[in-house]
Structures are given as structure tokens and as C-alpha cells.
Amino acid sequence: MLDSVKISRRQSEIRQTLSELVGKTDATEDETRSMESLDKEYRANEVKYRAALIAEDEQRSEAKGELETRSDREWSEMMGGFELRQVAMALDEGRKLDGATAEIIEEMRSAGGYQGIPVPMEALETRAGETVSGDQVLNPKAVRPLIDRIFPNSVASQLGIQRVSIAQGEVAFPVATAGAVFGWQTNELADVGAANPFETSERSLNPDHTGGAQMVISRKALKQSGAGLEAAIRRDLNAVIATELDRVVINGSGAAGEPLGIIPGAGTYGITSTAIGAAASWAAFRAEIVAFMEANAITSPSQVNLAFDPAIWADLDEALISGTAVSEWNRLTNHVGTPAISNTIPAESAIMTANVKGVAPGYLGVYGGVDLIRDPYTKAGSGSLVLTGLVTADYTAPRGLQTRILTGLTA
Incomplete structure (x- = not known):
């Protein structure tokens, strides 16, 4: 499993634990110390998570082609077993x-x-x-x-x-049958030409x-x-x-x-x-x-x-x-x-x-x-x-x- 995934899961566990502790109105000293340590761990994990993403970026780039073609290969392999x-x-x-x-x-x-x-x-x-x-x-x-x-x-x-x-x-x-028309100004203030509608027809x-x-x-x-x-x-x-x-x-x-x-x-x-x-x-x-x-x-x-x-x-x-x-x-x-x-x-x-x-x-x-x-x-x-x-x-x-x-x- 990738380190970034492990850290992300741990962060989720910390958030869940903290939400339970914060909701208590009569938290004990042990629970207060636990919140402090979990908060410290959470902030440290954020730094580790960003570092892990940077380190894994190259691995993801190398695996990109394989991931994109895996489904096609799997289908081809399945088709080879069709009887x-x-x-x-x-x-x-x-x-x-x-x-x-x-x-x-x-x-x-x-x-x-x-x-x-x-x-x-x-x-x-x-x-x-x-x-x-x-x-x-x-x-x-x-x-x-x-x-x-x-x-x-x-x-x-x-x-x-x-x-x-x-x-x-x-x-x-849809097939384009009419579109833009190019025209030149006949004088300095003249228009470049009338607009031509873009039209299409369909073959189905x-x-x-x-x-x-x-x-x-x-x-x-x-x-x-x-x-x-x-x-x-x-x-x-x-x-x-x-x-x-x-x-x-x-x-x-x-x-x-x-x-x-x-x-x-x-x-x-x-x-x-x-x-x-x-x-x-x-x-x-x-x-x-x-x-x-x-x-x-x-x-x-x-x-x-x-x-x-x-x-x-x-x-x-x-x-x-x-x-x-x-x-x-x-x-x-x-x-x-x-x-x-x-x-x-x-x-x-x-x-x-x-x-x-x-x-x-x-x-x-x-x-x-x-x-x-x-x-x-x-x-x-x-x-x-x-x-x-x-x-x-x-x-x-x-x-x-x-x-x-x-x-x-x-x-």
C-alpha cells in the first residue's frame, strides 16, 4: 500500500477520535493529553502526507500508461477464454x-x-x-x-x-454544410462581408x-x-x-x-x-x-x-x-x-x-x-x-x- 494512503487513513482515524473527545464536556486529564498528542500527530502527518505525494508522483507517472490500458487488456484476456x-x-x-x-x-x-x-x-x-x-x-x-x-x-x-x-x-x-465566409473591406469604413450561418446536416x-x-x-x-x-x-x-x-x-x-x-x-x-x-x-x-x-x-x-x-x-x-x-x-x-x-x-x-x-x-x-x-x-x-x-x-x-x-x- 502507498504511504500516502496509509497516512490518509490514519488522519481519518485521528479526526474521528478527536470528534468524540471534543464533544465531551467533562474530559479527564488523560483525555485532554490524548487530544494534545493526537493534534500534534495530525499536524506532523500533514507534512508527511505532502512529502509522500511528491515521492509517489513519479511512480504514478510511470504506472499511468499501464493503468489506462489495463481494462482493455483484461477484456482481451477474458475474450481469449470465450468458448x-x-x-x-x-x-x-x-x-x-x-x-x-x-x-x-x-x-x-x-x-x-x-x-x-x-x-x-x-x-x-x-x-x-x-x-x-x-x-x-x-x-x-x-x-x-x-x-x-x-x-x-x-x-x-x-x-x-x-x-x-x-x-x-x-x-x-452531423456534417457541416455551410459556415464562415471571408470578405475584404471595399473601403476604410466598409464591413468585411455579411455573416453566413453555420449549418449542418445529419447522417444516421x-x-x-x-x-x-x-x-x-x-x-x-x-x-x-x-x-x-x-x-x-x-x-x-x-x-x-x-x-x-x-x-x-x-x-x-x-x-x-x-x-x-x-x-x-x-x-x-x-x-x-x-x-x-x-x-x-x-x-x-x-x-x-x-x-x-x-x-x-x-x-x-x-x-x-x-x-x-x-x-x-x-x-x-x-x-x-x-x-x-x-x-x-x-x-x-x-x-x-x-x-x-x-x-x-x-x-x-x-x-x-x-x-x-x-x-x-x-x-x-x-x-x-x-x-x-x-x-x-x-x-x-x-x-x-x-x-x-x-x-x-x-x-x-x-x-x-x-x-x-x-x-x-x-x-
Whole structure:
């Protein structure tokens, strides 16, 4: 215990004792002497207390970083002990949850909004030592590579889209649309210009879009796989949820329960879409980079994020500059880095985004964790475990000028 804490506690004890003695009207000589000694000790302790604070200041400074990150580390360590196998067995057999798994689930339940067993998004990653055999029945001898987290390595994240974890309610992003205007005096007594109102608009993330990832675990897998079932559930949920979230960020229709994505929502978000009508080239992308610069969104081509489908990569790599071995792909990557290449981007299209002063070009809001629910009826005859993982998410682009779309990039 720190000396300052010990002294502070002793001072509290002295104050309490003195308050009892002072209240007496017929204090004895011993009690009077006791008050004098306690008063003397109290004044001496005040000096010691200040000295202790000075001496401990350096220790507190050194420990500050550790104290600030301790809660994050503790949560990460708890998440490392989360077992999806326990969740599956609880849903299948009613087995009692325990350990870190029970703690995390209880904490998520306190936020409300779950019909089944809540599973944190951070749990949907495989861990070192988890293995999968070729026939999909788990075998601890065949070691496979680690599966990445649910979102960070997706195409959307490479475009700078930021994921926002939301406990509940609506999240709004106010965007300034008008503000200060600079003006010069036309003469010595003239005004510098009329005041311009500061105006904002809002882009919101709402819990209006819920989807579900479903899986069926056979009775054989439940009995044969044992602890290895952990990796199977995590891998399947990871893959299907990550793929779908990536798709709706780019191509979400905004109808039939889907969030409104970048390409279908270009008009809503104020995103400029340019029809090129020619083969993909560095010149086409350069023109859009210039447009970013003219809108004060970027100051360097390297600040642009770019994504397109594999066919465009092939066209750029094949197109050589006349009389050289340099391709259009070489010229592009020399200025903007390596683009994201994925079938998620529609054919003959490309998306360009920019992070402006720390503001992401788009936000994917994920509400809470995965709500894992058991269906006890659909496969009851076969003894299989049918799981549905419900995910509520929404997407919005706060400023359209941070994104540009190119279409018609034909071969």
C-alpha cells in the first residue's frame, strides 16, 4: 500500500477520535493529553502526507500508461477464454455456462436486446492451435492457418470504411454544410462581408436492418468433434457474416431489409458517379484524383483508397505504355499504392475514397454482438443443432465528396 494512503487513513482515524473527545464536556486529564498528542500527530502527518505525494508522483507517472490500458487488456484476456463450444452445448443440451464465457454473456445481457445467447463479435476469430480436417470433421492433427477477424481485412476496410460498435439506439453524424465566409473591406469604413450561418446536416445509423447467419450442426459432429467444435462454429459464422457485411457496404440495395450501400446509394449520399466508357487507365483514375484535390479532400494521390474487380486489374496490367515495358497498372500503383481487388465490386466499376481529417468516407454500424438462437424444431427428427446468428447493422456515408465511383471501364 502507498504511504500516502496509509497516512490518509490514519488522519481519518485521528479526526474521528478527536470528534468524540471534543464533544465531551467533562474530559479527564488523560483525555485532554490524548487530544494534545493526537493534534500534534495530525499536524506532523500533514507534512508527511505532502512529502509522500511528491515521492509517489513519479511512480504514478510511470504506472499511468499501464493503468489506462489495463481494462482493455483484461477484456482481451477474458475474450481469449470465450468458448463458443459452451454456447453450442448450452443451446443443445441446456449445459450451464461457466468461466469467462458466462461472465461475458452476462455482461452483454445486461445491455438487453437478445432473445438467445449473445456472442461478442471479437469471439468470431479462430485462435492458435485450432484445426480443421479436410472432410470438415475436426481433427486436431491437421493444423491450418489462422482465420482473420470478421471485418478488418475486408475490401470495405481497405476503402477506409470504419466499423462502429453500437450498444443500442441511433447514432447520428452531423456534417457541416455551410459556415464562415471571408470578405475584404471595399473601403476604410466598409464591413468585411455579411455573416453566413453555420449549418449542418445529419447522417444516421439506425437498427432497422437485421440479418441472420444459419448453420446446422449434425448430431455426429456434436458427438465426434468434442472441443474442436469451437473452431468450426467460429469459422462458419466468421466467413458468412464477414462476406455479407462486405457486400452490403458496397452493393446493399436499401430494400428488402438491406442497408443502403455505396453504389446503389450514390444519389442519396451525394456521391459522384462518372461514366468513363473506355478502357481502364491511369488517366481515368488521375482525373478523379484531381477532382478530389479540387474539392479540398486530399493533397496527395497516396491519400486515395481504390478498389475494383479482377478484370480491371487484368486490363491495366496488360496495357503497356507505347515503346516501354511499363503498364498502366505500374503507373497507377506508383501513385496510389496497391488497390483492393475483389468480385464484391461490380464489373467494369471502381470505387475511390479518401479519409479527410480523420473522418472516414463511410461508417458500418454493428449493433451489439451476434444473437445466437437455437431452432429446436426444424431438424428435431435428426437430432441436429440448428443455429441462427442474428446481426443488426447499418451503413451510411457522412460526406459524399469523400467517395467517387467510376463506371463503364470497358476492355
